[in-house]
Amino acid sequence: MRAVSELSTATAVRNRLRAELFGRVAGPNGPAARERIHFTPGPRWFGEDRPIRIVHGDASMFVGGLRALLLQSLHPLAMAAVAGHSDYRGDPWGRLQRTSTFLAYTTFGTAEDAQLAVDKVRAVHERVRGTFEGQPYQASDPHLLGWVHVAEVDSFLRAYQRYGPRPLRAAEADGYVADTARVAGALGVIDPPTDRRQLAEQLAAYRPELRATRQAREAAHFLLKEPPLPWPARPPYAVLAANAIALLPRWARTPLRLPYLPLAERAGVQPAGRALTGLIRWAMAAPTAR
Numbered sequence: 001m002r003a004v005s006e007l008s009t010a011t012a013v014r015n016r017l018r019a020e021l022f023g024r025v026a027g028p029n030g031p032a033a034r035e036r037i038h039f040t041p042g043p044r045w046f047g048e049d050r051p052i053r054i055v056h057g058d059a060s061m062f063v064g065g066l067r068a069l070l071l072q073s074l075h076p077l078a079m080a081a082v083a084g085h086s087d088y089r090g091d092p093w094g095r096l097q098r099t100s101t102f103l104a105y106t107t108f109g110t111a112e113d114a115q116l117a118v119d120k121v122r123a124v125h126e127r128v129r130g131t132f133e134g135q136p137y138q139a140s141d142p143h144l145l146g147w148v149h150v151a152e153v154d155s156f157l158r159a160y161q162r163y164g165p166r167p168l169r170a171a172e173a174d175g176y177v178a179d180t181a182r183v184a185g186a187l188g189v190i191d192p193p194t195d196r197r198q199l200a201e202q203l204a205a206y207r208p209e210l211r212a213t214r215q216a217r218e219a220a221h222f223l224l225k226e227p228p229l230p231w232p233a234r235p236p237y238a239v240l241a242a243n244a245i246a247l248l249p250r251w252a253r254t255p256l257r258l259p260y261l262p263l264a265e266r267a268g269v270q271p272a273g274r275a276l277t278g279l280i281r282w283a284m285a286a287p288t289a290r
Contacts, residue, residue, distance in 0.1 A: 004108060017280075017283035018284055021284060022284070024093060024096070025096060025097065027094070027097035027101075032203075033105075037105055038108060040113065044108070044110055045111055045114050045182055045183075046179055046182075048195050050179050051105055051168060051172045051176035052180060053107060054172075057107075058160055058165070058281065059160070059161040059163070059277040059280035059281040060154060060156075061241055062240050062277065063162075063243045063277065064156040064158070064159030064244075065096075065155070066223060066244035067155040067244040068154075068248045070223065070244060070245070070252070070256060071155060071248065072147070072151045072152070073212075073216040073220060074252060074255065075147050076132060076133070076209075077132055078137075078214055080130065081128050082129070083219070088219070092222075102117050105117040106183045111195045112265055118186045122140065122187060122188065122288050125187075125188075125204040126138075131252045137280070140188060142188055142189055142190045145188050146189045146192065149187075150199060150206070152180075153180045153199060154248070157173060157176055157177070157199075157281075159247060161173070162274075163243070164213045165281065165290050167178045173196055174196055177193055177196055210255075210259075210273065212255030212256050217257060224241045224245070224258075236276055239273060239276045240276065242272075242273070245258050245259070246265040
């Protein structure tokens, strides 16, 4: 009886954690979207064995997503577009939910739904334009789209390699970059990287354009110090944030005024990150077929 009771308690805890996490990430329409994404019959952009499904379906995305936002903020025009046209302060969860839904549709959904998701984002990008320090920008600019893409792919891959259950082998990691190029090309990115070498080269090519504007530092402060969360949820979020920082290269931390403490990160931050992502992975595990 005791073993049954303990199992029942663990199941209840797991269900509660799953519901809370899924609600935050997917929003009120999450259950209906999940049903459509995973159970609508039809061809898909990526087969079940593709690396993009492994990476995008893992709990390490919580760390990778935060890291991507911090890194992306270093391009002044990309950050200006976010600051001027995205309600990330007023509705941060809505923005997260829209992003996670897009990733889910393009990674796991039917080809038709994936294309519809891309078309919706492209329509939004066409309306996002302005100037920053006298320089015009438009969200549909292939060059800006390219920066957002490589920063995101680098972040998701690095997070998975450090916090995933099993690091991808070299060919799998290159395959992940190639998979994401399919989505990037549909969004309007010209010549997205198709392996890790090209990814590193393109990231390096953007370096001269990067700097931390006031908007970028304000966004980093909001993400790291002012999360819109109840107090009980802030300690685990702080662990995710610390691990996102730990994944950033030193050249990206310095302009954002983020700490560089490699010994402390290896001894404390990374083990805590692995433990927390393992807990999230356990909580989020659910049948993918009926």
